[in-house]
Amino acid sequence: MPRRSLRSLRAALPLDRYLSTVEELPPLLTSSSLFNNDAPLEIEVGSGKGLFMQTASAAEPDHNFLGIEIAHKYAASAAARLARNEQSNARMVAGDAEPLFQAKIPEGSLEAVHVYFPDPWWKTRHKGRRVLNEAFIENATRCLRIGGRFHFWTDVLDYFESTIEKAALVAPNLGPPIPEIAPAAEHDLDYRTHFERRSRKHRIPVYRVCYRKQA
Numbered sequence: 001m002p003r004r005s006l007r008s009l010r011a012a013l014p015l016d017r018y019l020s021t022v023e024e025l026p027p028l029l030t031s032s033s034l035f036n037n038d039a040p041l042e043i044e045v046g047s048g049k050g051l052f053m054q055t056a057s058a059a060e061p062d063h064n065f066l067g068i069e070i071a072h073k074y075a076a077s078a079a080a081r082l083a084r085n086e087q088s089n090a091r092m093v094a095g096d097a098e099p100l101f102q103a104k105i106p107e108g109s110l111e112a113v114h115v116y117f118p119d120p121w122w123k124t125r126h127k128g129r130r131v132l133n134e135a136f137i138e139n140a141t142r143c144l145r146i147g148g149r150f151h152f153w154t155d156v157l158d159y160f161e162s163t164i165e166k167a168a169l170v171a172p173n174l175g176p177p178i179p180e181i182a183p184a185a186e187h188d189l190d191y192r193t194h195f196e197r198r199s200r201k202h203r204i205p206v207y208r209v210c211y212r213k214q215a
């Protein structure tokens with residue numbers, strides 16, 4: 001039997017509760033404005049097809065999850081996953097995370113920021129386009145509550161090392177980098193993200209770190 005395309009799946013699902021453009025967002029992004037409650041808010045930057053958003057929001061029903069994905073096609077696909085699972089504690093924004101962290105997220109408000117397998121921008125002249133630049137690291141740290149977590153995983157060693165160096169310089173209050181261990185995966189949904197699944201299945205090393213913001 002032929003598989004249904006992403007497009008036809010999306011057409012059948014009302015995504016209004018799960019997908020917003022930047023223009024449709026409230027002035028400040030908080031649990032109260034987005035989910036009408038005061039549960040801890042976690043944000044994923046660059047959700048891709050949304051595996052993390054699906055599994056994390058199901059595993060932590062007492063937390064809210066906002067995924068920010070610049071590619072509308074992927075943001076809609078991730079939102080469709082959440083809609084299919086009727087995940088009331090998670091939603092997607094189709095847009096650029098950087099200005100949102102600069103202007104729309106209150107200081108000290110977030111439980112966690114997740115950045116998994118950000119685009120590496122391999123060429124030296126393009127590395128300035130990496131989402132984990134100094135300004136973003138500073139803004140994300142400012143938006144975390146004391147004790148809040150910053151997770152960063154990648155399979156690009158140079159990106160991993162330079163981000164750790166930048167964080168130590170511009171956001172010393174993130175504290176020391178704490179290595180994270182990925183659990184064994186028995187099922188395709190056991191990976192943190194689609195890119196993590198791909199890397200591990202191809203035996204490509206993955207570098208994982210978590211920070212906890214200090215007082």
Ligand SMILES: C[S@@+](CC[C@H](N)C(=O)[O-])C[C@H]1O[C@@H](n2cnc3c(N)ncnc32)[C@H](O)[C@@H]1O
Pocket residue numbers: 045046047048049068069070071074095096097098115116117118119120131193194195196
């Ligand atoms: C390499 S993919 C990884 C996707 C997913 N995190 C995973 O691990 O499977 C990086 C994603 O980040 C998104 N992205 C890049 N820059 C972004 C930005 N400034 N704001 C939001 N999303 C961004 C890209 O569109 C892409 O979907």
